Amino acid sequence: MIPAYYKAPRTLLAILPLCFLALFFLVPVGYLFILSFVEGNAFGGAHWTFTTANYTGMLGDRFYIVIAVRTISISLIACVLNVILAFPVALFAARLQSVWKSVFLTIATVPLMVSNIVRAFGWVVILGRRGILNSVLQFFAPQMVLRQHLFSIQAICFGLLTITLPFTIMFLTNAVSGIDRKNIEAAESLGATRWGVFYHIILPLTKSALASGLMVVFFLTLSAYVTVTLLGGPRYKTLVGFIYDYSATLRWPQAAALSFVLLGIGLAFAGIVQLLVSERKK
Amino acid sequence: MRRMVLYSAVGISAFLTLVPIFLVLVQAFSAGEMLTFPLPGLSVKWFVRAYTVPEIRESFLFSVILAVVSSVFSVMLALCGALYVSRNGGVLSRLVTILALVPLVFPAFILGLALLFFFKAGGVNAKLGLLIAHIVISIPYAFRPLVEALKETPLSLEEAAQSLGAGPLSSFVLVTFPQIAAGVGTAWVFCFVVSFSELSATLFLAGPGAMTLPVELFSYLEFQGDQLVVAAASTAQVLLTLGMVFLGNRVFRRR
Numbered sequence: 001m002i003p004a005y006y007k008a009p010r011t012l013l014a015i016l017p018l019c020f021l022a023l024f025f026l027v028p029v030g031y032l033f034i035l036s037f038v039e040g041n042a043f044g045g046a047h048w049t050f051t052t053a054n055y056t057g058m059l060g061d062r063f064y065i066v067i068a069v070r071t072i073s074i075s076l077i078a079c080v081l082n083v084i085l086a087f088p089v090a091l092f093a094a095r096l097q098s099v100w101k102s103v104f105l106t107i108a109t110v111p112l113m114v115s116n117i118v119r120a121f122g123w124v125v126i127l128g129r130r131g132i133l134n135s136v137l138q139f140f141a142p143q144m145v146l147r148q149h150l151f152s153i154q155a156i157c158f159g160l161l162t163i164t165l166p167f168t169i170m171f172l173t174n175a176v177s178g179i180d181r182k183n184i185e186a187a188e189s190l191g192a193t194r195w196g197v198f199y200h201i202i203l204p205l206t207k208s209a210l211a212s213g214l215m216v217v218f219f220l221t222l223s224a225y226v227t228v229t230l231l232g233g234p235r236y237k238t239l240v241g242f243i244y245d246y247s248a249t250l251r252w253p254q255a256a257a258l259s260f261v262l263l264g265i266g267l268a269f270a271g272i273v274q275l276l277v278s279e280r281k282k
Numbered sequence: 283m284r285r286m287v288l289y290s291a292v293g294i295s296a297f298l299t300l301v302p303i304f305l306v307l308v309q310a311f312s313a314g315e316m317l318t319f320p321l322p323g324l325s326v327k328w329f330v331r332a333y334t335v336p337e338i339r340e341s342f343l344f345s346v347i348l349a350v351v352s353s354v355f356s357v358m359l360a361l362c363g364a365l366y367v368s369r370n371g372g373v374l375s376r377l378v379t380i381l382a383l384v385p386l387v388f389p390a391f392i393l394g395l396a397l398l399f400f401f402k403a404g405g406v407n408a409k410l411g412l413l414i415a416h417i418v419i420s421i422p423y424a425f426r427p428l429v430e431a432l433k434e435t436p437l438s439l440e441e442a443a444q445s446l447g448a449g450p451l452s453s454f455v456l457v458t459f460p461q462i463a464a465g466v467g468t469a470w471v472f473c474f475v476v477s478f479s480e481l482s483a484t485l486f487l488a489g490p491g492a493m494t495l496p497v498e499l500f501s502y503l504e505f506q507g508d509q510l511v512v513a514a515a516s517t518a519q520v521l522l523t524l525g526m527v528f529l530g531n532r533v534f535r536r537r
Contacts, residue, residue, distance in 0.1 A: 010366060010450075014374045017363035021381040021421070024414050025393070028400035032392070035399060085298075088291030111299045113523050115479030117496045118516040121503060122302020125309055125317055125513065132305060132319040161298045169295065194284060216387075223389035226481055226500055240391055247395055247486065256399070259392045266389070 036256035054257035071238040072265060074153070074228075075221040078160045082168045082217050083210070085161070090172035091202075094179075101177065108169050111162065119162045120230045127155055127231075151233030159227040164220055168213040175209030176202065211277045218269045222262055239265075303520065309510060310517035317509055328514035338515050341498035345478055346522075348494060352416035353424075353473030357466060359417065360424035365454075368432035379429075386422035393418070394483030401487070408492035415487050416477040423476050424469035431465025432458075464534045471530035475523050495519055 039049040058064040093104050111119065126132050127149035134146045149155060179202060187197050203210075225240040232238070239262050246255035313323030332338050363378045385393065394415065401411040435458065443453040459466075481496040488497045496519075499512050 010370065011374070013362045014366040014370075014378050017359045017382060017421070018374075018378055020359055021385075021418065024397070024400075024418050025381070025385060025388075028396035029388075029393070031400050031403070032396040085291050085295050088288045089295050092288045092292050108299070110524070111303060113475050113479070113527060114303050114520050115496045115516075115523075116481050117499050117503075118306055118479075118520060119302055121499070121509075121512060121516055122304075122306045124503065125305050125509070126302060128317070128509070130317055132317060135317070135319050158298065162302055165295055165299050219387065219389055223391040223482060225391055225485065230500075230503060243391070243395065244485070247398065252399060255395060259395055263389070263392065 032256045035253055036260050038253045054253050067239055075218050077157055078221045079214050079217050081161055082164055086168035086172050089169050090176045093173045094176040109166050112166050116226050120159050120227045123159050123231055151235055155231040156228055159231040160221045164217040167216045171209045171213040175206035179205050207277050211273045214273055215270045219266050222266050306513050306516050310513040328510045332511045332514040337498055341493040341495045345495040349474045349477040352413050352477045353470050356417045356420040356473045357424045357470050360421050360428055364425055364428035364432055367429055382425040383422045385418050390419055390482035394486035398486040408489040411487045412492055415483045420473035420476040423472040427465050427469045431462040435461040467534035471526055474526055
């Protein structure tokens with residue numbers, strides 16, 4: 001039996017982190033939301049006039065539509081490449097013995113502890129004008145004209161895969177390892193092909209892990225400012241690049257509105273993925 | 283055929299995730315004047331040069347201090363929440379769980395922007411702002427291992443201590459804490475690593491006198507600074523992080 005007078009300090013245990021996170025997470029995000037409905041030019045002064053122009057202005061502008069389409073396309077490409085690469089890796093890792101599997105997972109997740117700046121810089125080292133790729137090319141074909149490999153969509157995709165692959169590999173490896181071998185053996189003994197086993201057994205049993213992996217990939221790539229800036233350069237900006245520019249040039253309401261557009265895109269994707277996953281259940 | 287598909291996927295994934303980091307580590311030890319492959323020779327001169335750049339030296343030190351201080355705070359806050367959640371049910375418990383885990387999925391980039399505006403409005407200085415941001419971002423990484431560690435400890439021991447007359451504080455310090463010490467250590471290492479490599483939110487909140495190493499390296503690269511200096515500083519960062527994780531594993535896994 002726990003005496004009643006212990007109850008009070010216990011509630012305090014919950015109140016402390018709750019207050020901290022409410023004050024420094026919920027309130028700032030709420031403030032950002034309010035700010036996105038404030039008139040742009042009046043900010044900084046005392047005019048807090050309500051307007052939806054920060055949002056409607058974007059919808060009417062072809063420029064923003066192009067940037068939004070580019071942002072979404074890059075994130076979708078990253079999602080597809082993640083699935084194509086991570087599924088075979090997970091199937092490979094799931095068959096390893098337990099010692100080797102934990103070694104594998106350790107190696108696969110080490111990159112998560114390395115700052116994004118270092119991982120993006122790794123691609124600068126490889127693809128830059130005076131980078132490793134060019135010095136290897138020059139070694140084998142001295143007469144070749146050296147190109148800049150950075151500042152391209154491919155460079156962005158490489159950089160984003162470096163950031164996201166460890167997550168999908170980790171999620172899918174754990175999910176595939178959790179499948180009972182008997183299910184697969186049963187299907188095989190009934191004459192299922194390898195592809196049939198994958199489609200009818202493995203995919204349905206790993207789809208919730210796949211869904212959470214895809215959502216992580218999508219959100220991470222949507223907001224990967226540093227990777228996109230270093231590897232895409234000024235030519236291939238995505239929405240986050242404009243959020244940063246607006247905040248740097250003190251156009252705060254626009255930056256706030258664009259942030260919520262970005263969040264909206266992410267939530268829409270998460271909703272679609274959830275819908276697809278639950279649809280298949282029937 | 284099937285084998286080949288699997289092995290090539292493993293190979294490509296390993297290349298994409300590990301090789302960029304590995305090459306940065308290798309180039310940092312170059313004896314040459316610029317990026318070349320293969321290396322012209324080995325030396326540590328780029329580490330010396332990185333150390334002589336005052337911005338890099340100061341931001342490295344600031345990053346370490348920030349990571350140490352913020353991880354202590356986030357572990358303490360997460361421990362409070364985890365203690366409550368593991369001992370109580372109800373709305374408050376669910377609320378703590380949700381709020382403590384939300385920063386994990388919420389884009390840190392947007393949180394950084396929100397905190398920037400919020401701190402500007404409230405007149406919070408850059409150092410305190412960074413500390414708060416890093417605590418918020420690393421709380422989920424402490425909360426999860428702590429909840430798991432507390433789930434594994436039987437409540438009966440704590441109740442036994444309390445029925446024998448120990449107060450809530452002494453029963454926590456003498457009975458509960460020793461059981462979860464390994465979890466607390468792991469949580470602290472996680473938070474340290476998260477804070478030490480955090481870049482998205484920090485980008486908005488860092489400023490003169492409150493510059494972290496990742497942000498400093500980013501601006502150094504943007505203004506076409508010497509790449510091998512960046513490689514050396516990056517290597518120092520990676521080695522410190524991996525060293526922390528390795529030490530954490532050695533010290534806190536032992537039960």
